[in-house]
Amino acid sequence: MGSAALARLPRAGSMPRVTSRPALVPVPDEPGSRFSTERIVEQFVRSLRAQERSPCTIKQYAHIARMFLARVPKPLDEVTERDIDLFREHLVLQRHYSKNSLYTTIRGLTCLFRTFGLTIADHQELPRRPERLPRYLSEEETHRLFQAAARSSRDSAIVHVLAFCGLRVGELCHLQLEDVELERNILHVRSGKGDKDREVVMDDRARAAVDRYLADRATTGGEGTRLFPVGPVTVERIVRECARTAEIPRRVTPHMLRHTLATTLLARGCDIRFIQKLLGHASVATTQIYTHVDTQSLRDAYERAKPQY
Known part of the structure; x- marks a missing residue:
């Protein structure tokens, strides 16, 4: 991906960073910042709507994006597989996510990064979801x-x-x-x-x-x-x-x-x-x-x- 394209990507974070490259997403509260976590989510949601995703999927994926950006406050193109692995561990060990919830979250993250031309989440293995029998009434x-x-x-x-x-x-x-x-x-x-x-x-x-x-x-x-x-x-x-x-x-x-x-x-x-x-x-x-x-x-x-x- 070219540097010009990367420069247009938003960046989320809570602490100022010193970097030789243009910041993808300035800190939300930094004076003069043009982008924020919400700006990333807005662009993500706009892309999902253009794909005619269902309202439920859009709402769910937007929540996943906000949750990840709050946990991993760094430019999107600087996110590593290790960052995603640690986020995944946090969901399972601290928030007790089920396999179904984790499956949806990984799918949402993959979609988020692909929206901005990044493939870092493509290597994440999706958990095998349990096949539960439907519950019904007599x-x-x-x-x-x-x-x-x-x-x-x-x-x-x-x-x-x-x-x-x-x-x-x-x-x-x-x-x-x-x-x-x-x-x-x-x-x-x-x-x-x-x-x-x-x-x-x-x-x-x-x-x-x-x-x-x-x-x-x-x-x-x-x-x-x-x-x-x-x-x-x-x-x-x-x-x-x-x-x-x-x-x-x-x-x-x-x-x-x-x-x-x-x-x-x-x-x-x-x-x-x-x-x-x-x-x-x-x-x-x-x-x-x-x-x-x-x-x-x-x-x-x-x-x-x-x-x-």
Whole structure:
């Protein structure tokens, strides 16, 4: 990389440095400084947006960049593999990062350095992420969840759409009123994971819950173009409080309802390729993890085929 290009790179730090080369990022509080850690993050975020990364990824990677620059206050082109190794050790030993969290952090760092034309993080080995089985509710528990949500037409509609349509929480929050096609009982999911659109079938009970919510919303003068004008944190709270009211003795999340739909459909004989399309999985291999969850079907198959020694 040429020296002219390096001179344009930002530098983060808290102590002044004496160097024969132009500083990439002056100290944030230094008089006359034009760049700072936030300037690096701003450029990084702008690059991620230009790549059409998801809002969740952008927010996550920006946090990773700030965290790293606070821990390693030096010009980006002076960062060594040892610096990254020590940062990685800090995350594991001091902050007790899981393999999944560490995986995401290394991916974010690699993206950060590549944005500024540097490859120092490319040599970092990604941890092998554990393959955990999805957690899901029984059909009886899901029914109790519906009953608990009935006190609010909005909450009821949200829980029904999550449980019958299998949407990710971000997809639910981004639904527009025009994405609801009542004539065909279809939801149009725009720019889902991987920036892919898909159509999702609404069960009659989910449709009825949405109808009640829209009727109440029209009566109270609700405005805006979003179907559910709430954020992911609010949706998580709604599901959590409904689970508590339903006396479900486990931590229940919106994504758990997505797992519940997939597991229940598979147990009832639904073709795995339909489940793949419904959930928006790019590969059927991702959907196949639900085949390991249906213990009852496994037990039934074993009883039919077990050897008679």
